[in-house]
Amino acid sequence: MFLEQILARTRLDLTERQRLLPLERLRERAAAQPPARDFVAALQPEPGARGLRLIAEIKRASPSKGALAPDLDPVVLARTYEAAGAAAISVLTEPHFFLGAPEHLSAVKAAVGLPVLRKDFIVDEYQVYEARAWGADALLLICAALREEELRRLLTLTRQLGMEALVEVHSAAEAQMAVAAGARVIGVNSRDLVTFSMNPFLIRELRQLIPADRILVAESGIHTEADARRLRRYDVQAMLVGESLVKAGDVRGQISRLLRGANQAVQVKICGLRHSEALRAALESGADLLGLMFYPQSKRYLAPQQARQVLSASGYLALAEQGQAVPDLVGVFVNEESQRINELAAELGLHFVQLHGSETPEFCARIERPVIKAVPIRDQEARAEALRYAPVTWRVLLDTPSSGYGGSGQVHDWKLARSIAAELPVLLAGGLTPANVAEAIATVQPWGVDVSSGVESNGEKDPQKVRSFIEAVRQSSEQLPNLQVIGH
Structure with missing residues (x-):
């Protein structure tokens, strides 16, 4: 197994380094370093903004992919990262499987003004002193490689030396271990370190286990704007990206795309899906959320057995089983x-x-999944109503009032909706169509948009209208200012 092989070689190399440089001399070198840069502050949003930060990685190779960019210049790449908007830089120092080196870290630290993270397999206090002696401001601690008492000890020493740790987890048990140890920055690695297989939705599964006062970092499998947009859906504070940057012909352009997806792209929910053809069109067009109606009085009602059949016939279930990044399912x-x-x-x-x-808000709190609560935009009281639900919901949906329950197909006061969207990440619904959604996004600047009747013909979802709606949203998102909204 990869992890066991890497740890065995790490311990072998460590023994040799300890022989060449005794711990006391290493401590002296660590103490001689200037104070560490604030890694935690670099990952926190600026005052008045809530944004997803980028930790850009210097990575020449990986055990799963082999050589990625074996000849890259760490200093040149680090300076490009800094100029393109990265918040921190991660540098691999493991030499055998990742082609890293301590010299890369020290050179990068001298060349940029950002916090620098030592990315390695740290299992001993000696390596913590090494990190500080080489100039690191932060280091990686991997729960899968450590017992709980070891994690606590290494985390304590890291902070005593003025650094911070990115504590990496791969399971619910490890997430609980990191929280219990007092980790402030927790990374969810979607790549299994034993099999190196990917689970793109691990971060969704673990999100609720990690307190809101911790910084959550997404790791691995972040290649496209859609990948970054998905992280925004899970209220992540930062993403660590290596492979897709070092392999990009245009590094600045790739960083721009990732940051746009993470901080600016509007989420799209296609609601009231009843047939596999329309669901497949939503899948293929890049919808972010798929709404299934479980209200028996609705004309879009799906019985649970029908829902399973539609999901299977559309190919959704097969893609999910293959580990593909499929849209999230929303039950209405x-x-x-x-x-x-x-x-x-x-x-x-x-x-x-x-x-x-x-x-009621109390009812919402009893639901075991994250809740989207619909709030009708009738008058100025809508703002107070939205704020009342905000503490116990994942998102508030702003909709047009109707005589019954559900959508009306009519638009509402977008200016009032904008005043709410300025305070909360909202889903905008109500009378949206491919023709008006760009105007709605420009006016309201919502976190996401929700459409049902606006992409129908003769009462049924129209695959072409679904595609046109999503295309219009994607084009309009590019015209928005950087919203930098990820959650509340």
């Missing part, structure tokens, strides 16, 4: 019992629950 309910909602969410694998009835 109206005044349903909380126990029934939780049962259906577990049975059907729903990722989010949308409530469109008279559910």
Whole structure:
């Protein structure tokens, strides 16, 4: 197994370095370093903004992919990263599997003004002193390589030397271990360090285990604007990216695309899907969320068994089983019992629950999945109503009032919606179509948009309208200022 091989070689190399440079002399070198740069502050949003930061990595190779960019110049690349908007730089120092070196870290630290992270397999206090002696401002601690008491000891020493640690997890147990140890910066690595297989939704599964006061970093498998947009969906504070940067012919352009996806691109939810053809069109067009209606009085109602059939026939389930980054599933309910909602969410694998009835904030808190709560935009009271739900929901959906429950197909006061969107990450619904969604986004600047009847013909989803709607959203997102909104 890769991890065991790397750790065995790491310990062998460590023994030799300890022989060549005794710990006391290493401590002296560490103490002689200027104070470390603030890694935590670099990953936190600026005042008044909530943005996703980039930790850009200097990475020549990996065990799973082999040589990536074996001849890259660490200093030239680091300066490019800094100029393109990275918040911190990660430097591999492991020489055998990643072609890293301590000299890379020291040279990068001298060349840029950003915090620099030592990326390695750290299992001993000697390596913590090494990191500081080489100029590191932060270092990586991997839960899979450490026992809990070892993690605590190394984390304590790291902070005593003025550095901070990125504590990496790969499972629920490791996430709980990191939180219990007091980790301030927790990285969820979507790549299994034993098999090197990818789980693009691991961060979604672990998100609720990590307190809001910790900085959450997404690691591995971040290549496209869509990948970064998905991280924005899970309220991540930072992303660590290596492979897609070092292999990019245009590094600045790749960073720009990732930051646009993470901080600016508007999420798209296609709601009321009933047939596999329309769901497949939403999949192929790059929808972010797929809404399934479980309100029996709705004309778009899907019985649970029908939902499974539609998901299977569309290819959604097969793609998910293959580890593809498919859209999230949202179950829409109206005044349903909380126990029934939780049962259906577990049975059907729903990722989010949308409530469109008279559910109270207390009711929302009983739902085991993150909640989207619909709030009608009637008058100025809508702002107070949205803020009332914000503490117990994942997102608030702003919709047009109707005589019943669900969408009306009519637009509402977008200026009022804008005043709410300035305070909360909202989903905008109500009368959106391929023709007006660009104007709606420019006016409201929402976190996401939700459409149902606006992409229908004769009461059924129209695959061409679905494609046109998503294309219009993507084009309009590029015209927006950098919203830098990830959650609340």
